[in-house]
Amino acid sequence: MDITPEINEKIQKLQQKFEAMGQDMASYLDGLLYADFLTYWDYIHLDTLLSLQSPKTPFPDEEIFIMYHQITELYFKLSLHECKQISEKENLTVKFFTARVKRINAYFNALTTSFEVMVDGMEKEQFLKFRMSLLPASGFQSGQYRMIEICATDFLRLVDKSKREELKDAPIASQFEHIYWKFGATELASGKQTLTLKQFIQKYADQFLALAIERKNSNFSALYHQLKGEGEDVSELEEELRKLDLFVNVEWPLSHYKSAVRYLEKDPTDIAATGGTNWQKYLPPRFQKRIFYPFLWTEEQMEEWGKSWVLSVLKTLRK
Numbered sequence: 306m307d308i309t310p311e312i313n314e315k316i317q318k319l320q321q322k323f324e325a326m327g328q329d330m331a332s333y334l335d336g337l338l339y340a341d342f343l344t345y346w347d348y349i350h351l352d353t354l355l356s357l358q359s360p361k362t363p364f365p366d367e368e369i370f371i372m373y374h375q376i377t378e379l380y381f382k383l384s385l386h387e388c389k390q391i392s393e394k395e396n397l398t399v400k401f402f403t404a405r406v407k408r409i410n411a412y413f414n415a416l417t418t419s420f421e422v423m424v425d426g427m428e429k430e431q432f433l434k435f436r437m438s439l440l441p442a443s444g445f446q447s448g449q450y451r452m453i454e455i456c457a458t459d460f461l462r463l464v465d466k467s468k469r470e471e472l473k474d475a476p477i478a479s480q481f482e483h484i485y486w487k488f489g490a491t492e493l494a495s496g497k498q499t500l501t502l503k504q505f506i507q508k509y510a511d512q513f514l515a516l517a518i519e520r521k522n523s524n525f526s527a528l529y530h531q532l533k534g535e536g537e538d539v540s541e542l543e544e545e546l547r548k549l550d551l552f553v554n555v556e557w558p559l560s561h562y563k564s565a566v567r568y569l570e571k572d573p574t575d576i577a578a579t580g581g582t583n584w585q586k587y588l589p590p591r592f593q594k595r596i597f598y599p600f601l602w603t604e605e606q607m608e609e610w611g612k613s614w615v616l617s618v619l620k621t622l623r624k
């Protein structure tokens with residue numbers, strides 16, 4: 306093969322690159338000579354990925370349940386990847402911020418439109434049996450889901466609404482004591498915290514607090530106000546933030562709630578009698594009214610949060 310001027314130029318550039326690091330180019334060329342070609346399966350660790358499903362029971366539908374949770378956690382990871390890019394970007398621009406929130410919205414769109422995999426994709430008889438072998442584990446214990454919330458809004462917005470006014474100037478650690486989800490996964494009969502909730506707090510409390518403190522001035526709300534204050538045109542960003550608010554606080558919770566209804570719906574007295582949780586009062590978005598960006602909604606829209614007007618807005622989200 307001829308050493309063309311182009312190849313010669315590349316070799317010289319490589320030589321400069323290695324010299325700058327005090328490295329010997331010839332040794333690296335040896336490395337290239339002996340190295341295997343990269344394969345698809347090694348690159349994405351496919352064998353490892355496909356070995357991560359370990360059902361606890363012989364029911365075939367349990368694998369669907371495991372895989373869909375794993376898929377969801379990967380989408381949550383993608384969302385957090387974008388959250389980090391936004392919050393840690395030097396000289397953040399509205400354009401960059403908007404484009405990244407758009408990506409997160411695409412992930413949540415995929416998640417909400419695929420929830421059928423849970424709602425209709427398993428036999429109820431199998432589900433009701435295999436879930437007994439998984440207790441007290443629950444998707445409620447998804448740490449990434451809570452981290453997305455912490456990155457998306459001011460921490461005070463995540464405080465139970467009855468305590469928000471009182472705690473508005475309190476340190477984040479005191480606000481954390483009243484974070485809304487501490488009122489979920491509680492026993493319907495006694496109101497006590499379930500083991501599910503206790504385990505979750507024990508594993509993640511420190512991490513959540515550290516993230517909340519780190520994001521105090523770099524969560525999406527804070528960054529939005531900063532850019533707006535600098536006189537930037539934030540109209541497109543507002544549109545994407547509104548979508549995010551609806552995806553995370555209404556649409557995903559509604560799709561998820563449909564699964565809970567399909568598999569677990571019972572009379573509340575029967576739930577209490579079996580030591581069940583308060584999920585019927587906790588999960589529907591219209592009860593909790595979790596809203597990241599109240600300044601982007603009208604009073605009426607917030608009043609009706611999680612009700613029919615939202616559904617009509619949801620239809621336009623996917624345009």
Ligand code: HEM
Nearest residue numbers: 373374377423443444445447450486490564565568582584
């Ligand atoms: C058949 C499917 C599912 C059922 C029946 C179900 C049921 C429930 C119930 C009853 C709760 C309330 C907590 C409690 O009372 O124990 C809950 C919470 C939760 N689940 Fe699921 N779930 C399902 C699928 C999923 C999937 C696929 C995920 C994805 C990670 C997930 C993530 C969550 C999260 C993040 C919460 C907390 C929601 C909040 O705080 O508002 N769940 N789930």
